[in-house]
Amino acid sequence: MVMTENPISRLLQRLSSAQDEEIGDGTTSVVLVASALLAKAEKLIEKGIHPIKVSEGYDVACKLAIEHLESIKEEIRPSSLKENMKNAALTSLNSKIVRKAKDAVAEVCVNAILKVCDKDRRDVDFELIKIVKKIGPDFKCIELVNGVLLDKSFSHSQMSKAVEDGRIALLTCPFEPPKLKTKNELRISSVEDYKNLENYEKEKFVEMIRCIKNAGANVILCQWGFDDEANSLLMEHGLPAVRWVGGQDLELAAVYTGGSIISRFEDLREEDLGRGSLKEITMGTQSEKMIKLENNDGNTVTILVRASSDLALAEAERCVTDALSAARNVLTCPFVVYGGGSSEIACSLKLQERLNKVDDGEERECLEAFCAALEEIPLILARNSGLDSLQTLDALKAEQLKTKFYFLGVDCTGNGNDMKKNKVFDSLVSKKKQMMMATQLVNMVLK
Structure with a gap:
């Protein structure tokens, strides 16, 4: 971990670590949302809005966003559990160094989870999954050993x-x-x-x-x-x-x-x-x-990770851990929301509906700031994909409003913006934790 003297940066590092320990995925997203919330809060305070008022506004917005996530979630049928676990693992690997071998890595991770899990309790003991690193050809040579x-x-x-x-x-x-x-x-x-x-x-x-x-x-x-x-x-x-x-x-x-x-x-x-x-x-x-x-x-398994260098092996191990966590989250909580920034856009639009019913000017500004912070995720996805970020975001918001399709997100791969069709999604528990933990950190700073 990179050490820094800035106290806010240290808090963000701890936030990422907490998300990693509790959920195992979404560490980048939670930091991006928290950073955006902090930046918006600073501007609100400069306008003369009291920090406590900002904190209260963020709490209201976070609660509304989580309620909307609950309303747009989709339950995974037991018959398609393995397929959806693999899709969740693939989503987590899309931005990782092993993306060219993501199918092989996701398949191994899902099989490992299903081997050691307690299906009745929907629980997974990661202590029963060992990851062994060995210098070898490339990521595609990943192997699952029953033992x-x-x-x-x-x-x-x-x-x-x-x-x-x-x-x-x-x-x-x-x-x-x-x-x-x-x-x-x-x-x-x-x-x-x-x-x-x-x-x-x-x-x-x-x-x-x-x-x-x-x-x-x-x-x-x-x-x-x-x-x-x-x-x-x-x-x-x-x-x-x-x-x-x-x-x-x-x-x-x-x-x-x-x-x-x-x-x-x-x-x-x-x-x-x-x-x-x-x-x-x-x-x-x-x-x-x-x-x-x-x-x-026995029900212990070992995942043998191969890569060409020690540095690549360390990164591959982190990718495998993230994929395992993503698949585990779908197993333990069989509800998902769609990725590609679609769920953040849907929550932002829901909060903008609430703005029309708010008379308090300061509360309105706090809700608008929370909306803008959520929209940082699709903006960054569009920018990193070489798209015009603002134009892409405006088009997606207009399309979601028109069609009421909450699964329309940023087209990062050229396969269209239908995240449901592309099978790009996150577990509900991961997305909820990202919003809650980011809001809690910002409120701690403000208070």
């Missing part, structure tokens, strides 16, 4: 590269002899002393392996590393192992396989073992390997 993908390889080159019926020991204890908790000094004065130390370490390693085999485990995922001696002994005893597994990956593997993470070898029991199959796969070259962990009963 956990570990950016690791088996610790010994001669270990088995595939374990079908894996009974997995999930360990946070290191393969090393126990150390005293107090400061100590070990003196070795002869060859015999050195051999005794070597035999002691080997005995401890064998004892640890015995504990693992007695519990019935045939594969190990360990959070810590182990030296060549322990690695060779594991290979000799037929125990494939993966070392330096991250804490988050280990927890995900435990949830996915139904196992328990153990911190002491002597505490390992058969009921603590996870179940699943492991396979070492190559990612284009022999030096790039990953471990694929699968379980038929």
Whole structure:
């Protein structure tokens, strides 16, 4: 995040972060609306209107706009849920770096959501979706893996590269002899002393392996590393192992396989073992390997993102997160409003109807300012598409007024301004939150 000393800029950054955390999409729109509201509020104050009056006017306008969104929303039928989830994901990807591969990215994101979601509760736990980044050809090579993908390889080159019926020991204890908790000094004065130390370490390693085999485990995922001696002994005893597994990956593997993470070898029991199959796969070259962990009963998925550079990978991850959030929002709240600035234009026109019934001059100016702030979205869309922004906006407003079609928006792709036909829409909850959070931030500044 870009750091700034301006307090208003910092508030806008936090607003964007709050929108991202709560909804996962619409971060740009909420900042644009809030910025426009602040700019209009400054002009109203310069005219002599009290900040409290401006704040109250914005509250009234926001409430009316949200009520109108409720009146123009459309409910998604269960039979078309997946299609509409994909369309929402596509809408979020239209302005992103992965737009040329947006169909593949949207398909993967929707399938991931449907795999892990609780359809009865209409809830999605994003902790069950892991995103793994790997340098590769391009965005189109995105892949959905039903299971956990570990950016690791088996610790010994001669270990088995595939374990079908894996009974997995999930360990946070290191393969090393126990150390005293107090400061100590070990003196070795002869060859015999050195051999005794070597035999002691080997005995401890064998004892640890015995504990693992007695519990019935045939594969190990360990959070810590182990030296060549322990690695060779594991290979000799037929125990494939993966070392330096991250804490988050280990927890995900435990949830996915139904196992328990153990911190002491002597505490390992058969009921603590996870179940699943492991396979070492190559990612284009022999030096790039990953471990694929699968379980038929598990509901954890991994999205493998490919791009040509680390910078592109970071941006692609953000795009995938936005698309996941957009699809999730449609699942959790099956109501949508149309995009392309159409819903903002519809709300602006509704507020302009209210202006004719308002006698208070100051309240009228506040409502007009809110209308102008909402219209910033279609204006910017038209400008970025190379269109005459004012002319486009006026034409759309006139057409919406004439036809009463609230789904007419800015034609950014050359496919017409019918957003319903183009399947460009946002979730209702996202659009409502944008207006509410932008208004709340501006009111906080004004008060």
